[in-house]
Amino acid sequence: MTDTESKAIQAKGKTEAATPAEQTRPGFVFTPAVDIFETDKEITLLADMPGVKAEDLLVDLHENVLTLDGNVRPPEGPGEVDVFREYRTGRYYRQFTLSEIIDQAEIKAGLQDGVLRLTLPKVKAATPRRITVKGQ
Amino acid sequence: MFLLRRPDYWPASGWRDPLEELERMRRQMDLMSTAFFRAPSVESAAGVFPMMNASEDKDNYYVRAELPGMKAEELVISVTGNSVSISGERKLAAEDDKAQYHRREREAGTFNRIVSLPAQIEWEKVEARCADGVLTVTLPKAEAAKPKRIAVKLS
Numbered sequence: 576m577t578d579t580e581s582k583a584i585q586a587k588g589k590t591e592a593a594t595p596a597e598q599t600r601p602g603f604v605f606t607p608a609v610d611i612f613e614t615d616k617e618i619t620l621l622a623d624m625p626g627v628k629a630e631d632l633l634v635d636l637h638e639n640v641l642t643l644d645g646n647v648r649p650p651e652g653p654g655e656v657d658v659f660r661e662y663r664t665g666r667y668y669r670q671f672t673l674s675e676i677i678d679q680a681e682i683k684a685g686l687q688d689g690v691l692r693l694t695l696p697k698v699k700a701a702t703p704r705r706i707t708v709k710g711q
Numbered sequence: 712m713f714l715l716r717r718p719d720y721w722p723a724s725g726w727r728d729p730l731e732e733l734e735r736m737r738r739q740m741d742l743m744s745t746a747f748f749r750a751p752s753v754e755s756a757a758g759v760f761p762m763m764n765a766s767e768d769k770d771n772y773y774v775r776a777e778l779p780g781m782k783a784e785e786l787v788i789s790v791t792g793n794s795v796s797i798s799g800e801r802k803l804a805a806e807d808d809k810a811q812y813h814r815r816e817r818e819a820g821t822f823n824r825i826v827s828l829p830a831q832i833e834w835e836k837v838e839a840r841c842a843d844g845v846l847t848v849t850l851p852k853a854e855a856a857k858p859k860r861i862a863v864k865l866s
Contacts, residue, residue, distance in 0.1 A: 584760040584801060584820035608816035614807050623817055625777035625844035650775060650845060655766040658829065662762040662777060689779035689844015 592668050603665030607643065607691075611671075618675060618695040624667045625689035626650065634684050634693060641671045643691065760822045761797075770857065772828050772850040779844035786841070788848060790834040795848060798823035830856030 592606040610621040620641075624632070627645035635642040645667040676698045683694040761776040774795055778786070786799040803819040831853035838849045 582820040584818050584822045586758050586760040586762060587818075588762070608818075610803070610815050610817050611813040612806060612810040613813060614810050619806070619810070621817060623779040623844070625779040628843055650847065651766055651773070652768070654768045655773060656768070658765040658767050658772065660764045662764060686843075687780075688782060688841070689777070 589662060603663050604668050605665055606669050607645070607667040609669065613675075615697075617697060618673070618677070620671075620691070620693040620695070622667075622669070622691040622693070623689065624686075624691055626664055627667060627686065627689060627691075629686045632686055632691065634691070636673075636677065636679065636682065636695075639673045641673055641693075641695075643667065643669045645691075759824050760820075761824060763824065763826055765826065765828065767852075770851060772830075772832065772852065774826060774828075774848040774850065776824075776846045777844060778841070778846050781841065781844065781846075783839060783841040783846075786839070786846065788837075788839050790832055790837050790850065793829070793831050794825050794827040795832075795837075795850065796823070796825040797846070797848070 589605045592604045598604065607622040607624050609623075612619055622643055624643075624645045624647075626647040628648075631646040631648070633642070633644040635644070647664045647666065649664055673695070675695075678696045678698045681696040683692075685692045761778055764775045766773045766775075774797075776797065778799075778801065780803070781799065781801055786797060789796045798821070800821045801819050803817060828850065832850045833853050836851045840847050840849075
């Protein structure tokens with residue numbers, strides 16, 4: 576993406592998410608920024624979830640609804656006092672409805688440096704079969 | 712003759728429409744509850760990427776920023792006096808040319824941010840670490856900036 580290389584990033588606050596169910600634990604819930612793109616073979620989703628460790632991330636695909644749920648443990652150590660605070664940490668939560676049929680067994684998910692990369696391969700289209708019609 | 716002092720929000724010509732009045736009250740209640748019960752998500756944003764949090768304990772200052780997808784070696788961190796400068800460029804890997812985008816919310820670009828801390832820093836001992844897309848810079852306070860206990864002598 577050469578066209579964006581020299582552009583300065585604009586500061587954007589995190590967007591708080593509206594969770595479908597009420598929370599039992601107090602805390603903030605944010606919507607992660609995502610990129611979604613599709614090729615003939617698969618759908619790829621990239622999500623920015625800084626601070627989420629692999630063991631705290633839940634990716635679930637159930638009846639075409641893809642759920643991303645990542646928990647962030649507060650990075651501050653004990654005895655630290657805020658000097659100033661511009662962002663908050665909390666859960667990341669987002670749901671997507673997929674219109675394609677996904678090959679569930681082949682889903683790949685990787686989390687590196689706070690970015691989730693999820694590869695959702697499409698189910699191979701049924702190969703056309705020729706049906707021979709027998710005559711009498 | 713009476714002098715009747717009425718609050719600003721009092722309707723000038725009586726209660727025009729009770730429903731409208733209820734609606735107004737509901738709006739005010741909403742405003743009040745958002746102001747009271749929801750802490751703002753950003754308290755003192757400078758409006759410069761990346762957003763940063765700073766905290767301190769007895770010995771160190773800690774400056775944190777969320778930089779998903781970035782590695783420590785891609786960042787340039789420098790310290791002068793009591794300020795830290797963090798700059799770099801966030802690049803998003805080029806994907807398949809044939810890929811058709813449905814959503815593109817993640818941003819790429821350059822950034823440069825300087826934050827000042829309340830006290831002097833021992834710049835030789837500054838450490839920076841990137842883990843899970845969160846940068847943590849540990850800045851030890853200069854000896855002069857640490858709190859000292861002063862023994863009070865009895866005369």
